[in-house]
Amino acid sequence: MNEIVEKEKEFTIDSIPEPEKIEDVIFSLMVNPNLSSINYFNDFSEMNISPDSIGDSDTDETGLFDIDASGTCMAMSTHAFHHHLEYDPQIATEILVSRAARKMLCFGATPIAISAFLYHIDFADPNGQFIASGAKKGLENAAQKFNLKISDRKIRFDHFSEHGPVPPTIIVSMMGAIEKREQITSHKFDKKGNNIFMIGRSVDDVGSSEYLEFYHGIVNSPLPAFNIDDELKIQNALRKLHEKDLIQSASPIGKGGLFFTLLRSAIPNGLGFDITSDAEIRLDSFLFGESMGRILVDVDSEKEDDFVDVLTEFKIPFFTLGHVTKGEIRVDDISLGFIDKMTTGV
Template structure:
């Protein structure tokens, strides 16, 4: 693992040699607690954070509750972001809200409200006003693009510096309404033999990824590739597919990139996946990059033709990634073992 640290202006993906041993990267990243789905408030024990938590939750970080009296089900999730608020607060905020909204839509819930809390703004620093103003623009623009009401927004200034430098952070909460039970979609793969598709474009981008930060030790790089109009198109596509009941699972490509998104989908039902990377994209960017605007969906073979027809009408980029296996994980004909090997103690 490299200990090199680059600055944002200097960094380019060309500085990172394309890796030959994907298995080494996978098992190095497995110990990264940021890639585990953990609900801390459901467990007050003293047990340490473990990668065994990856993908355990069927709702994948989204809390569901029922309103008493009328049976309406609601969903809520909270997300935080600190990358580049000091240099590009508008884009950073738009990325955060896009991620949160896409996750809700993949679940089958319809987001309708967002609240935001901007933390650790230095009251004495002139850049504090720039961060607050940019985050406000990002919040308002993303809310308008995704049809969200802004329910609340607050800012917390730091008046003292004794605690040392603390990066500005924005925390947002998304509220959504959950449809009837039969329309509920979760991230987990359902059946061996289901086909796996990627919706959205793959790019040679590893910026601000866990792979770049944790494996290569490069903590400063630009924000991941992001275009809010592409995000809107992808989010409309997932709503259409769920409405037509053409998919059995859906996951936004998130932390850890495509590979760890697949892993979180495979673990709950002890399934695996056999995939072929895009030949036009670097393997590390394809598998571990965290560029925006991508989804992974599982499709029953009986509905594949309908799925392809629907996607052709939607006119959003998509491609076949592979299929769900009984438990083996294969990348480009290379076996990484079985799903039970992907947890601590295996």
């Protein structure tokens, strides 16, 4: 663990060379299996899963279950995290719970309850006790912030005295409720010309990202930028946007960063996007960094003023990215081709 801490102290984004061609990063990451999105809950077919199935369901990989004939649904999702449990288990757990709640709120569900499972730890060892104690604190703090009920045992353990190369991992399962199935907000872009916004603030941060691990081969790096109070403010603003029906789609910016979140939104309906990056942020960080507290939305132009008013009321930073296109993908006026060429390997 000490070696990891020392390497993290040495790590800065300035030590990561900026890629000469952003296309090289994109097509390298597209073969990363961690960036495929598959709905395991709602697809029990025996057919082989194709990478082209990315984003086929309205709620991505969150499961939906009808409760009664009135349209009330239960939502369920499972999330896992292995970064930094040995170093900062409390913050790592808070990040995971925040990510789960933000994802559920994006499509209109209200998060209600959560349970957690610690995997591959030896809780008879002092380090295992440190991980378990920190994870419990993180779970309780995040549950209090987001008004979640926790299962009675709070965290379940799987005891491994020698887990070998498998890192300690925490898995959370979250349950939520949707009053009416027709109120679900999809993650899919569905209309050319809609404006695309990023809710939240971008920072120069690539810590613990797929880009850093898969493209640069750097495993030990800091946790992604995160502030749980900012998460709470953004999630409260998102509730208001849903209440006023001001967003056409919503997606948490997660694995693969902004660019792959855009792809997951664009691919299902064969649409594209034309965006402009933030000149104050490195392009690789802007597109592939996985800092927390950000949501991708598209907004009908007729609702844009009301959308901005809500974010201003909540004092939430946002960034105007661009607009949905008929199929072309453009970043900073450079064409990266068309969406139908972006599905292979994703």
